[in-house]
Amino acid sequence: MTPAPYLRPRRLRATPALRELTRETRLHPRQLVLPMFVREGASEPVPIASMPGVVQHSTDSFRRALVEAAEAGIGGVMLFGVPTAKDARGSGADDPRGVLNAATAVAVAEVGDALVVQTDLCLDEFTDHGHCGVLDARGDVDNDATLERYAAMALAQAEAGSALLGLSGMMDGQVEAVRAALDDAGRSGTAILAYSAKYASAFYGPFREAVDSSLQGDRRTYQLDPGNAREGLREAELDVTEGADVVMVKPAGSYLDVLGALAATSPVPVWAYQVSGEYSMIEAAAAHGWIDRRRAVEESLLSIRRAGADAVLTYFATEVAAWLR
Numbered sequence: 127m128t129p130a131p132y133l134r135p136r137r138l139r140a141t142p143a144l145r146e147l148t149r150e151t152r153l154h155p156r157q158l159v160l161p162m163f164v165r166e167g168a169s170e171p172v173p174i175a176s177m178p179g180v181v182q183h184s185t186d187s188f189r190r191a192l193v194e195a196a197e198a199g200i201g202g203v204m205l206f207g208v209p210t211a212k213d214a215r216g217s218g219a220d221d222p223r224g225v226l227n228a229a230t231a232v233a234v235a236e237v238g239d240a241l242v243v244q245t246d247l248c249l250d251e252f253t254d255h256g257h258c259g260v261l262d263a264r265g266d267v268d269n270d271a272t273l274e275r276y277a278a279m280a281l282a283q284a285e286a287g288s289a290l291l292g293l294s295g296m297m298d299g300q301v302e303a304v305r306a307a308l309d310d311a312g313r314s315g316t317a318i319l320a321y322s323a324k325y326a327s328a329f330y331g332p333f334r335e336a337v338d339s340s341l342q343g344d345r346r347t348y349q350l351d352p353g354n355a356r357e358g359l360r361e362a363e364l365d366v367t368e369g370a371d372v373v374m375v376k377p378a379g380s381y382l383d384v385l386g387a388l389a390a391t392s393p394v395p396v397w398a399y400q401v402s403g404e405y406s407m408i409e410a411a412a413a414h415g416w417i418d419r420r421r422a423v424e425e426s427l428l429s430i431r432r433a434g435a436d437a438v439l440t441y442f443a444t445e446v447a448a449w450l451r
């Protein structure tokens with residue numbers, strides 16, 4: 127006869143109350159950050175077909191969504207601008223009246239006390255070639271010339287009231303360049319979120335539509351190869367040395383190993399970005415009735431937290447916060 131087991135882990139799974147009490151990781155609304163797109167000159171919000179439920183905001187819909195996000199109690203918003211005109215150097219990026227800087231001022235005035243207003247600091251939304259930096263004569267991204275553009279963007283974003291600058295361009299030395307520019311301008315209180323381990327990912331696909339980007343080529347000379355975990359950890363270490371206040375892993379779901387390893391050693395908070403493609407995959411499967419949408423959303427975010435993210439950027443932020451109430 128088989129002996130009856132005396133080690134029975136199922137005991138703690140027996141009732142909802144026991145399961146609740148023994149759950150290690152939880153989602154909290156304050157640990158969620160909502161990425162938002164604001165379209166220059168739009169009188170109505172423009173739907174993004176590949177991201178059902180996400181829009182390029184008009185000023186009015188932006189204001190409403192900000193208030194809704196604040197009422198839901200999320201931690202912050204990450205703003206992206208969709209300019210009407212783009213050029214080779216991304217002039218709109220550091221123009222104080224440019225769409226992103228103007229939207230930042232609106233957000234700070236509307237919800238600046240309740241939410242941490244953050245801004246994407248990268249040129250790709252503003253360049254006509256769609257790259258994250260300016261190009262040299264050969265058409266390659268010019269790292270050091272790009273740093274000067276990032277420094278100018280940083281000052282414009284800080285001036286507009288952004289509390290945390292999201293450096294997502296993956297240029298060498300970008301954190302140091304931006305930190306120095308901010309400090310020189312008396313902006314030592316403006317913090318830096320470094321997208322340290324940012325991979326050249328297929329999961330950014332829907333984002334390109336979200337910001338009307340027509341990227342020529344790809345980003346493999348600056349974003350990380352998906353096969354490399356060690357390089358992601360090294361990038362984070364360099365960013366901390368250069369002065370990053372928060373480091374990030376992006377995308378999230380396919381890089382939970384990198385996230386876990388970084389969280390185990392990082393001296394600063396570690397965040398993760400559940401990117402556009404991760405959002406759209408859940409939406410698409412749920413629309414077919416193939417997965418339970420709410421459970422899949424919660425499980426995906428819980429897993430990112432369990433792997434070690436202190437906070438998560440997610441297009442589901444406001445909705446999930448409302449569920450958690």
Ligand code: PBG
Binds near residue numbers: 247295
């Ligand atoms: C760069 C940037 C990108 C995303 C956030 N910041 C695009 C890219 O690197 O190609 C992607 C976010 C997403 O897919 O949700 N400004």
